[in-house]
Amino acid sequence: MEIIAHCFRFPPSFREVEELMLERGVIVSHETVRRWCATFGQSYANALRRRRVQLGDKWHLDEVFVKINGERKCLWRAVDADGTVLDILVQNRRDKAAARRFFRHMLKTTRSVPRVIVTDKLRSYGAAHREVMPSVEHRSHKGLNNRAKNSHQPIRQRERAMKGFRSVGGAQRFLSTVSGISPHFRPRRHLMTATHYRAEITPTRFAIRDHITGVAGLPAAA
Known part of the structure; x- marks a missing residue:
């Protein structure tokens, strides 16, 4: 699930994720990463949405x-x-x-x-x-x-990175997932100082990600 977060945090590059896994000694193809995102991405986005603050009126x-x-x-x-x-x-x-x-x-x-x-x-x-x-x-x-x-700007970025979408259903699923995950790692940066931004991202939002993905319960790597 941590890999899924990486896919949706920035304009997606499954090749970069493939290389990230290779550094950890795991060999996967970008098609495998794409299927992981399709399978687990929406549940991850839904978990983040349940934790968001009250919506504005x-x-x-x-x-x-x-x-x-x-x-x-x-x-x-x-x-x-x-x-x-x-x-x-x-x-x-x-x-x-x-x-x-x-x-x-x-x-x-x-x-x-x-x-x-x-x-x-x-x-x-x-x-x-x-x-x-x-x-x-x-x-x-x-x-x-x-x-x-x-x-709309983040969607345009992803549209260019993916060289367009292939189907209506695929676009709906992907963009719905992105809209739930990406904002979690992109707080309103222009309204924050650098110190406030780091304090918000590092202990708070990464901790929420680790709790949702189950990483928080795993033993630390040696």
Whole structure:
């Protein structure tokens, strides 16, 4: 599981993980590492999500196009005011039905209702909002949604590193896992001093990782 964390902590390079294992005397192929990630990655991400702090009540929603097997798909994402990824959903379209499906998926995943949602000017948001969560305040403005737009950057990095995604299901599984693991090792660095950042990462977040992966219960290497 520690290897799985390494795969999702940075833009993934299964070859680097293969070399890391080789240094430890274990010979594996990058395909084996990929299967490990597919098998154990989501459970690791879910364990980290259960430990995250309470979600904010102001949610930012946005959509971006990604290329999957040569076809353009729409990636819907929601983050709170602190940049915590709330939900992610890959769909074929960018219309009212897709927005409605994303709203319902988001409410089911988070098991909570926001105080306000912030979106861009896409009309599909307004139509879906009136049907799914009419009691929630909806703010629609191009300039207010930079929080969600900036959060797309790590996904673009991984998309380039992987040279695109091969299938909708594979992209959904991978990005859902990444959104649960990567933020654990990427706190809001721009708001921290170097000393505070090291103090947050080293004893706290690594300890949580070790507890989830079971490394904490193993004897130290000689």
